[in-house]
Amino acid sequence: MKLYEYEGKELFKKMGIPVPRGMMITSAAAAAEAAAQLGSEVVIKSQILQGGRGKAGGIKFAATPEAAREAAAAILGSQLKAETVSKLLVEEKLAIARELYLAITIDPVKASPLIMASAAGGMDIEEVARETPEKIVRETVPIFRGLMPFQARRIAYRLGLEGKDANNFTDILLKLYRVFRSFDAELAEINPLVVTGDGKMVAADAKVNIYDGALFRQKDFVKGPERYDNEREYRAAQYGLGYVKLDGNIGVLCTGAGLTMTVLDLINYYGGKPANFLEFGGATYKNSYYAMQLVLEDPDVKVILINTFGLVARADVISQGLAQAIKELKPPQPIIASIRGTGEEEAREILRKEVGLEPYANVEEAVRAAVKLAGG
Numbered sequence: 001m002k003l004y005e006y007e008g009k010e011l012f013k014k015m016g017i018p019v020p021r022g023m024m025i026t027s028a029a030a031a032a033e034a035a036a037q038l039g040s041e042v043v044i045k046s047q048i049l050q051g052g053r054g055k056a057g058g059i060k061f062a063a064t065p066e067a068a069r070e071a072a073a074a075i076l077g078s079q080l081k082a083e084t085v086s087k088l089l090v091e092e093k094l095a096i097a098r099e100l101y102l103a104i105t106i107d108p109v110k111a112s113p114l115i116m117a118s119a120a121g122g123m124d125i126e127e128v129a130r131e132t133p134e135k136i137v138r139e140t141v142p143i144f145r146g147l148m149p150f151q152a153r154r155i156a157y158r159l160g161l162e163g164k165d166a167n168n169f170t171d172i173l174l175k176l177y178r179v180f181r182s183f184d185a186e187l188a189e190i191n192p193l194v195v196t197g198d199g200k201m202v203a204a205d206a207k208v209n210i211y212d213g214a215l216f217r218q219k220d221f222v223k224g225p226e227r228y229d230n231e232r233e234y235r236a237a238q239y240g241l242g243y244v245k246l247d248g249n250i251g252v253l254c255t256g257a258g259l260t261m262t263v264l265d266l267i268n269y270y271g272g273k274p275a276n277f278l279e280f281g282g283a284t285y286k287n288s289y290y291a292m293q294l295v296l297e298d299p300d301v302k303v304i305l306i307n308t309f310g311l312v313a314r315a316d317v318i319s320q321g322l323a324q325a326i327k328e329l330k331p332p333q334p335i336i337a338s339i340r341g342t343g344e345e346e347a348r349e350i351l352r353k354e355v356g357l358e359p360y361a362n363v364e365e366a367v368r369a370a371v372k373l374a375g376g
């Protein structure tokens with residue numbers, strides 16, 4: 001779950017990472033008021049969930065409350081990187097002397113937190129990573145030991161920081177690691193981490209992503225509909241289902257992400273195109289009824305393709321839900337299914353008896369049949 005910058009900065013503040021003084025507002029009048037209260041030049045920052053706002057025109061500066069009002073009025077309600085801007089962060093404008101980059105994420109190979117830091121921070125960090133990767137320092141952290149002060153300090157020195165800058169950086173990195181661990185983040189990034197004209201170090205931006213699998217224990221974060229690409233994805237998530245809209249015409253219902261990916265590959269291999277995919281594996285296999293409903297809502301679906309291969313996810317329970325959905329929703333589209341896994345005999349029997357559906361013997365045959373019916 002991606003957090004907005006202002007939410008990320010609240011977490012930073014909680015942990016003692018310096019952030020600019022500022023407030024989140026939703027109207028032009030409030031922007032003027034905020035600027036007056038801050039009593040300085042301000043930066044007005046669009047709160048959207050994607051990065052690269054600076055380059056896309058989503059960050060503006062204002063020297064007076066009146067200019068802040070005008071800038072806010074111009075951004076509020078506008079489209080920025082396919083998101084509508086409804087919230088702005090108004091902050092004191094920092095006098096920037098240097099821009100550093102600091103992030104903690106997960107190294108999937110080492111299964112450890114990974115610190116990435118660079119003295120060449122700012123808006124061109126992607127270019128730095130591409131063209132001069134040696135300018136990015138990378139170190140993993142043994143997760144059971146945690147980040148030790150000596151390691152944080154070593155990274156500061158590897159960036160070429162000295163004296164007060166090295167101390168500030170070490171302190172911020174240790175605190176950022178605490179943010180990363182205590183909120184189950186999969187990304188905690190500060191870009192730019194600013195050294196101001198008067199020698200302070202301040203997080204000028206905040207990008208924090210919370211791991212969705214930990215939201216059950218991170219009760220302060222509620223993943224509302226605005227955090228999803230579309231409304232159907234949001235509703236799918238309420239049932240623990242993964243829904244992704246694609247641009248073809250075969251509606252795909254699968255158990256497990258691995259099988260889903262394989263089926264998508266097979267569809268492409270045989271010349272078809274998936275309209276979407278809906279994954280109802282793991283503990284959510286009992287929600288196959290809702291899975292079917294969601295796939296049927298997609299107007300692009302010409303053929304429905306169901307594949308299960310479950311051990312824990314019982315095929316008979318899945319089939320019961322599917323049969324119920326088919327009886328109630330009466331999909332006009334042809335349905336192709338391959339049902340494997342625990343209880344598959346009963347599962348096939350249920351589909352045969354209750355809705356007259358004869359499952360295919362294996363995934364590949366089912367995919368071929370679906371592609372053919374879809375006209376591929």
Ligand code: GDP
Nearest residue numbers: 043051052053054093094096122123191192205
């Ligand atoms: P992003 O482009 O979405 O990552 O947004 P950022 O918050 O990183 O802002 C983009 C750029 O705006 C930064 O790299 C800075 O160069 C500039 N910027 C942001 N805040 C300030 C500020 O307080 N003072 C100054 N001078 N520049 C700022």
Ligand code: MN
Nearest residue numbers: 052191192205
């Ligand atoms: Mn940034």
